[in-house]
Amino acid sequence: MQVLFKTHYDQDIDHLAIRGERFRILAAVGLALAAPLLIDSYFVGELAIFLVYILAGLGLMVLIGFSGQVSFGHSAFLGIGAYAHSVLLGQGVPFLISLPAAALLAGLVGAALGRASSKMHGFYMAIATLAFAIVVETILGEWTDVTGGHMGLEVPPMTIFGVDLGEPWQQYYVILAVVLFCIWGLANLMRAPKGRMMIAVRDSETSARSLGVDIARVKIAAFFVSAMLTGLAGGLMAHLLFYISPETFGVNESLKLLLMVIVGGVGTITGAIFGAVFVTVLPVAIAFLRELLPTSLADMAGLEQFLFGGIIALFIIFEPEGLYGRWRKLRLFIETYPYYKRATFVRQKRYLKTGRFK
Amino acid sequence: MSELVVENLTLSFGGIKAIDDVSFSVEPGEIYAIIGPNGAGKSTIFNAISRIYTPEAGAIRFRGEDLLKRRPHQVVDLGLARTFQNIELFENATVLDNLLVGRSARIRSTWLAEWFFTPEVRREEYAHRRKVEEILDLLDMQAHRHELVRDLPYGARKNVELARALCAEPKLLLLDEPASGLNPEETTDMSFWLKDIKEELGVTVVMVEHDMNLVRRLADRCMALGNGQVMAVGTVAEVQGDATVQAAYLGSAAA
Amino acid sequence: MEFSDVLQLVLIGISQGCAYALVAIGFVFIYRATEIVNFAHGELMMLGAFMALTFAQIIGLNFWLAAALAILSLGAIGYALDAVVMRRMAGESHASIFILTIAIGLMIRALAGMIWGWAPLALDAPFLHDYEVGGVIVGMDRAAVIVGAAILCFALWRFFTRTAIGLAILGASQNQLAAYYSRIPVKRLISVVWAIAAMVAAFAGLVMAPVTQVDTGMSAFGIKAFAGAIVGGFGSIPGALLGCLLIGVAEPFLDFIFPPLKGVYAYVIMLAVLFVKPDGLIPQTFAKKV
Numbered sequence: 089m090q091v092l093f094k095t096h097y098d099q100d101i102d103h104l105a106i107r108g109e110r111f112r113i114l115a116a117v118g119l120a121l122a123a124p125l126l127i128d129s130y131f132v133g134e135l136a137i138f139l140v141y142i143l144a145g146l147g148l149m150v151l152i153g154f155s156g157q158v159s160f161g162h163s164a165f166l167g168i169g170a171y172a173h174s175v176l177l178g179q180g181v182p183f184l185i186s187l188p189a190a191a192l193l194a195g196l197v198g199a200a201l202g203r204a205s206s207k208m209h210g211f212y213m214a215i216a217t218l219a220f221a222i223v224v225e226t227i228l229g230e231w232t233d234v235t236g237g238h239m240g241l242e243v244p245p246m247t248i249f250g251v252d253l254g255e256p257w258q259q260y261y262v263i264l265a266v267v268l269f270c271i272w273g274l275a276n277l278m279r280a281p282k283g284r285m286m287i288a289v290r291d292s293e294t295s296a297r298s299l300g301v302d303i304a305r306v307k308i309a310a311f312f313v314s315a316m317l318t319g320l321a322g323g324l325m326a327h328l329l330f331y332i333s334p335e336t337f338g339v340n341e342s343l344k345l346l347l348m349v350i351v352g353g354v355g356t357i358t359g360a361i362f363g364a365v366f367v368t369v370l371p372v373a374i375a376f377l378r379e380l381l382p383t384s385l386a387d388m389a390g391l392e393q394f395l396f397g398g399i400i401a402l403f404i405i406f407e408p409e410g411l412y413g414r415w416r417k418l419r420l421f422i423e424t425y426p427y428y429k430r431a432t433f434v435r436q437k438r439y440l441k442t443g444r445f446k
Numbered sequence: 447m448s449e450l451v452v453e454n455l456t457l458s459f460g461g462i463k464a465i466d467d468v469s470f471s472v473e474p475g476e477i478y479a480i481i482g483p484n485g486a487g488k489s490t491i492f493n494a495i496s497r498i499y500t501p502e503a504g505a506i507r508f509r510g511e512d513l514l515k516r517r518p519h520q521v522v523d524l525g526l527a528r529t530f531q532n533i534e535l536f537e538n539a540t541v542l543d544n545l546l547v548g549r550s551a552r553i554r555s556t557w558l559a560e561w562f563f564t565p566e567v568r569r570e571e572y573a574h575r576r577k578v579e580e581i582l583d584l585l586d587m588q589a590h591r592h593e594l595v596r597d598l599p600y601g602a603r604k605n606v607e608l609a610r611a612l613c614a615e616p617k618l619l620l621l622d623e624p625a626s627g628l629n630p631e632e633t634t635d636m637s638f639w640l641k642d643i644k645e646e647l648g649v650t651v652v653m654v655e656h657d658m659n660l661v662r663r664l665a666d667r668c669m670a671l672g673n674g675q676v677m678a679v680g681t682v683a684e685v686q687g688d689a690t691v692q693a694a695y696l697g698s699a700a701a
Numbered sequence: 702m703e704f705s706d707v708l709q710l711v712l713i714g715i716s717q718g719c720a721y722a723l724v725a726i727g728f729v730f731i732y733r734a735t736e737i738v739n740f741a742h743g744e745l746m747m748l749g750a751f752m753a754l755t756f757a758q759i760i761g762l763n764f765w766l767a768a769a770l771a772i773l774s775l776g777a778i779g780y781a782l783d784a785v786v787m788r789r790m791a792g793e794s795h796a797s798i799f800i801l802t803i804a805i806g807l808m809i810r811a812l813a814g815m816i817w818g819w820a821p822l823a824l825d826a827p828f829l830h831d832y833e834v835g836g837v838i839v840g841m842d843r844a845a846v847i848v849g850a851a852i853l854c855f856a857l858w859r860f861f862t863r864t865a866i867g868l869a870i871l872g873a874s875q876n877q878l879a880a881y882y883s884r885i886p887v888k889r890l891i892s893v894v895w896a897i898a899a900m901v902a903a904f905a906g907l908v909m910a911p912v913t914q915v916d917t918g919m920s921a922f923g924i925k926a927f928a929g930a931i932v933g934g935f936g937s938i939p940g941a942l943l944g945c946l947l948i949g950v951a952e953p954f955l956d957f958i959f960p961p962l963k964g965v966y967a968y969v970i971m972l973a974v975l976f977v978k979p980d981g982l983i984p985q986t987f988a989k990k991v
Contacts, residue, residue, distance in 0.1 A: 097575050100542075101568065158796065204972070207979035211738045211799050212935065215927050216975055219968030230961040273561040280560035280567055281546070281553040281574075288536055288547045295534035298496055299614060300522035300551030309557060343803070350800060355538075390814035397807030404801045405789055 103275055120264055124257035133256045133328070138368045139267045140325045145348040145360035145367075146274060147318030153355040154278065155310035156290030157205075158214040161221025162345045165315045167228055167337030169194045169322025170243075171235055174332060177244040184248060191320040198315020202308040221342055228334040240333035243326045263324050270317060275357060277313075286310055318345075347396070351403050353412025362411040370399070447510065449474040449618055449650045450495075455504035457487075457494055464490045465501070466674040472618070477644055477651045479661045479682070482671035483694060488654040489531055491671075492620050496528050497521055508618065522551040525617035529607045529624065531654075537596040541587065541606050544595060545578045548613030581609050584646075585639055601632045608636075612643070619643070621653040625660050637663055658686075670694070709838065710953040716843035718949020719850035720912075723905035724926035725941040726853060727898040732936060733861075734870045734894040737787065738799050741806030742902055743923015748809060749775045749903025750910040750919060751817055754824050764825070772903045779899025783892040791877075806920065814917050821916035842911040849908050853901060854942060870894060928971040934981030943982060944974075 092099060092106060104110040124132050148162045172190035177183065201220055205213045229238050246253045246262065253259055277283045288296040289306050297303055326332050344367055352363025374395050381391075407414060421428045450472040457465045465487045472478045480488050493499045495506055497518040506513040511524055527548075536544050552574070555567045582588050585605055590598065595606060604624065611619060624640070625633045637660055643649050655661050661668060662682050670677040670691045678688035685691055728742040752774050756767035786805065790798050861867040873880040873887045880887050906919065913919065926945060933944025948967045955966040962969065974982065 097572050100575070101571055204976050205979075208975065210795055212931060212975070212979075214799065215924075215931055216972060218924070219928060219965075219971055222968050223962075223965050223972070226962060226965045276563035277557070277560050280563060280571070281550065281555060282557055282560050284539075284543060284547050285550060285553075287539060287543075288550075291536040291538060292534045294498070295530065295536075295610075296547070296550075297518045298498075298522070298528055298530075298534075299548055299610070300519050301547070302519045313557075343807075346800065350797075388815040389819060390811040392811075394808050394811035394815065397804040397811065400804035401786070401801055401808065404797050404804065405786070408793065408797055 101279060103279070117268070120268075124260055129256050132260050134368070136256065136260045136263050137325075137328055138364055139260075139263050140321050140328065141348065141364040141367060142361055143267050143270055143324070144318050144321035144345055145352065145363050146270060146357065147314045147316070147321065148345050148349050149352075149354070149357070149360045150274065150286075150310060150317065151314040152349055153359065154283065154290065155286040155307060155314075157202075157307060157310065158210065158217065159314070159342075160214045160218040160346065161224070161339075161342050162217075162314075162318055163337045163339070163341035164221040164224035165194045165198060165318040166322035166325065166341060166345075167224060167332075167334065168197055169319030170326040170329075170332050170337065171228060171241065171322075172319070173323035174241050174243045174326050175234060182248075183246055187320065187323045190323045191316045194319020194322065195312045195316030198319075199308050199312040201315075202311025203304075206304045206307045218339070218342070221339060225334050225338050228337070235334070238333060238335075240331050243330055243332060246327050259327060266320065266324065270320070271357060274317075278357075282306075282309070347400055350400065351410050353410030353415075356412055358415075359410055359412040362415065366411060370396075448472060449509060450652065451505075451507045452491070452495070453505045453507075455491065455494060455501050455506065457490060457499060457501040463674050465494065468504075468671070468674070468676055470669050470676065470679060472650060472652055473667075474617075474650055475644065475648060476666040477640065477653070477664050479665035479668040480652065480654045480671060481656070481658070481661060481668060481685070482677070486671040487674040488671055489622055490674075492528060492622055492654065495521075495620060496526070522614050522616070525615075526620065527611040527614040527616035527618075528620035529611050529622055531622040531626070533603050533607050535595045535603060535606055535610070538594065540592050540594055541590045541598070541609075542578065542592060544606055545581065545610050545613045546574060548610040549574045549577065551614050577615070578613055581612050584612075584642060585609050601628050604628060604632075604636075608639070612647070612649075616649060618650045618652065621651060621655075623654055623656065625655060625657045633657065633660060636660070640664055710957070711950060712839065713843065714950030714953050715946065716840075716846045716912075716949075717952065718929070718946035719847045720905060720909050721922065721926040721929045721945035721949055722942045723846070723850050723853065723908070724902060724922055725930040725945050726850075726857060726938055727901040727905070728926075729930055729936065729938055729941045730857065730898045730901070731894060733938075734874045735891055736795065736874065738795070738802065739898070740799060740802040740923070740927070741809060742898070743920035743926065744806040744809040744813075745775065745779065745899050745902040746906040746909070746922060747813060747915075747917060747919040748778065748906070749899075750824065750906035750915040751813055752903070753907050753910065754817075754822055754915050757824065768907050771907060772900050775903035776896040776900040780892045780896040782899070783895035784888075787895070788888060788891075806923070810917055810920050819917055821914040821918075824910040824915050840912075842908070846908045846912070849904060850942075853904065854938065857901075857938065866890070866893075925967040928967045931981055932971050932974045934983035937983055940981060940983040 094100060099105050104113055123135055127135075144162070144166060147165070148159060151157050151159050151162075169190045172193045173186050176186040176189060181189070201217065205216050208216060228235050231237070232239075235241055246259060248262070253262060278286075285296070285301050285306050288299070288301055289303055289310075293303055296306075322337075329336065348363030348367045349360065350363075351366045352361070353359030371392075374392055377395065378391065403410065409416075420432070448471040452471070453469050455465050455468045456463065468487070468491065470478075480491065482488055490499065494501050495508075495513065497513065497516060500514070508521075508524055508526055513521060513524075513526075516524070536547065539547075553570070555570055559567050582591060585608065587602070587605055587609060590602060590606075595603065598606065604627070608621070608624065611621075621640075625636050628636060640651060640653075641664065644651060653665075665682050667680065668682045668685045669679045670685050670688065672690070672694040677690045677694060678685045680688075724742055724746050727745070728739045731737055731739045731742075749771055753767050753771035756762050756770045757764055760767075762770070782805070786801075787798075790801060861871065869880070869885045870890055872883070873885055873890055877887055906915075909919070909922070925948065929945030929948045930941040931944065932947060933940030933942065935941075948970055951970055952966050955969075956963045978984070
């Protein structure tokens with residue numbers, strides 16, 4: 089474990105100032121860049137979807153983890169991004185304009201939703217966003233002139249500067265570039281004043297307000313950034329799906345994003361990445377579990393939903409800090425062996441004390 | 447011109463008048479204490495000044511500016527900062543991060559610039575951190591710089607609360623019970639720091655306090671509040687000698 | 702549209718609203734007692750209907766006996782749910798608990814599908830006659846919903862405000878630690894609250910089963926009931942009643958006026974109300990004292 093003896097503000101401000109962290113991150117990026125050379129084309133496609141989910145999860149993380157607002161309907165922004173991008177491409181708009189435009193549209197819708205819900209708290213906002221997602225899904229299904237309704241919409245191919253990028257590895261690199269850019273930008277934002285303001289709004293609105301932070305503005309901006317990132321993910325996802333329909337972006341997708349953020353670990357960028365890993369691995373794990381169960385049980389429809397709910401429940405009860413929390417504990421164990429104490433992470437018991445006064 | 451002028455302030459919660467026709471003024475550079483029994487409305491006055499509550503009648507002027515026209519987060523821009531009675535810190539952040547949020551009123555960078563972390567943003571970060579280090583130096587808290595607030599003891603948290611308010615470079619500081627819950631040694635330290643704040647930084651201080659020793663040592667003038675109404679105004683000695691104040695604290699002698 | 706048609710729709714609307722209200726009362730009850738928002742209440746209602754079906758048709762018992770057994774069994778399930786799962790989460794953040802209840806709801810729904818299948822099943826009930834009053838068809842099943850909701854509201858209100866247990870629950874909901882110190886058996890009380898709320902949900906499932914058929918889609922009711930409770934101002938039972946009735950009555954008319962958005966009008970209304978009044982129609986003050 090490196091002890092950093094700080095002598096300059098830069099060491100506080102820079103990303104990756106600690107040697108161990110720098111090594112880990114650079115190794116991961118290197119591996120990501122080399123992936124298409126190492127693995128089969130099918131897996132490159134899977135990896136691309138994984139990256140898109142990281143981006144979508146990051147979007148939701150900005151909202152839930154960094155600014156403390158809840159959204160149970162984030163798949164709506166995936167859908168808006170996907171459909172806007174596909175429609176614009178179909179109209180002949182070049183890819184490099186269509187994608188940011190679709191993301192911007194998603195961001196603006198998000199900002200509007202944020203403005204409407206900036207006064208709501210906790211689960212009011214959760215239900216409101218859930219309702220919003222249901223309404224958006226219905227609109228996408230009914231607005232057949234633009235979206236093709238429930239018959240679905242074919243996604244035009246990805247072409248940049250006239251070069252047709254249909255191969256999985258080509259799409260993979262485009263997506264990787266976008267995702268790395270967004271991770272870098274978000275990390276920048278979080279170490280800068282606005283990031284601190286978001287966390288301030290999350291932790292104590294009263295004192296943030298008394299320190300000059302415009303709460304409403306920060307919340308709406310957080311919604312904007314969050315929706316924009318998720319919309320961007322939606323646009324990229326459209327290319328990987330080739331064919332989109334409103335059901336793809338329904339409530340189940342929202343729950344999947346939520347699962348990602350919670351299981352991954354709320355409040356960190358790495359948490360979103362861990363969550364994406366989890367969500368990608370989950371269907372494989374469930375298929376595996378299915379093999380283990382007796383056929384009568386395994387064949388019942390609805391087993392996936394059951395296991396899905398069960399895993400979320402188990403994580404919330406036993407590991408509320410998610411996979412990232414587990415990872416931190418593991419790292420601390422390795423770094424401080426044999427002086428590791430489990431009690432470092434014991435949660436203090438809290439009793440209910442109401443904030444209501446009526 | 448007076449730094450802070452409060453005129454005929456009235457605020458009710460439901461049917462109860464929390465503040466009833468309260469008027470006072472604070473001169474620049476002085477330490478002004480507000481004392482009174484619990485429930486007298488002292489914190490409510492602070493909440494009204496920092497615009498968390500809106501009074502039903504009266505006026506509040508800070509350096510000539512009408513505060514009632516401002517929203518809560520604009521009050522800091524004018525140069526008015528406050529601390530809270532029940533500490534409102536960001537528990538999951540480090541002391542340094544808490545203080546850096548205190549600089550929010552002076553932030554000039556935009557969201558886009560911060561996404562790309564331009565050199566301009568980096569230069570501003572240096573400037574803000576330098577200011578925060580000065581405050582940390584003043585209050586002798588360098589050792590706690592990178593500790594999470596939730597791991598700090600109560601006395602240290604009170605200091606962080608004070609430091610954070612100072613980081614906003616205020617001209618007037620509203621301190622809600624700065625010495626409550628502190629042991630005698632910490633209270634003495636606090637009194638020295640408040641004196642430093644007044645003399646070195648030239649900040650006007652208005653404080654709600656129960657510790658009469660602290661008030662006597664520090665306050666230039668003082669106001670006694672009871673049942674939402676002003677009982678006495680003047681130097682500490684005058685207020686302590688006032689009959690109504692003594693009756694409120696000690697009860698009147700049986701006839 | 703003739704006047705009798707309007708009256709018909711209003712009647713259907715009121716009974717639908719009452720059905721939402723029955724579910725809403727259950728989780729508002731839990732919320733008032735523990736400040737936990739139970740998103741799985743729609744699923745509990747569905748479970749109640751399925752249990753009644755099992756007792757009445759699969760085992761072949763008399764309807765009223767089956768109904769009583771279904772309600773009691775849901776009471777036991779509610780108690781067990783709290784004792785085994787929710788108690789572990791005492792003191793955790795509200796968001797985590799809320800998401801936990803969503804997960805539990807998912808599990809219950811999947812389990813129901815696995816056990817009883819995913820196709821709708823019919824429940825025979827002895828109050829399926831229709832009466833005609835002045836051109837308006839009054840279905841007894843719909844009337845039963847309205848009557849049931851009224852009785853339950855009144856009973857719960859009396860319980861909370863008059864009985865000792867009700868007051869103990871109110872105390873525990875405001876300051877648990879103090880309640881512990883006052884010799885209130887907080888843990889058991891809360892499990893009882895969950896049991897009662899589950900029984901209310903079972904009752905709702907029972908009266909709605911003849912109207913909508915018993916299937917796993919019933920749990921969607923829960924979300925609309927939530928919308929209703931929020932419209933009225935979450936946390937108050939009269940508010941939940943008001944909001945649910947509003948949505949129940951408005952839905953058939955809005956469906957008629959603009960069919961493409963059929964089925965989601967509950968949410969549109971909720972979003973509209975929240976935009977204007979972010980705390981619902983009868984707001985429950987929820988501010989932190991600084």
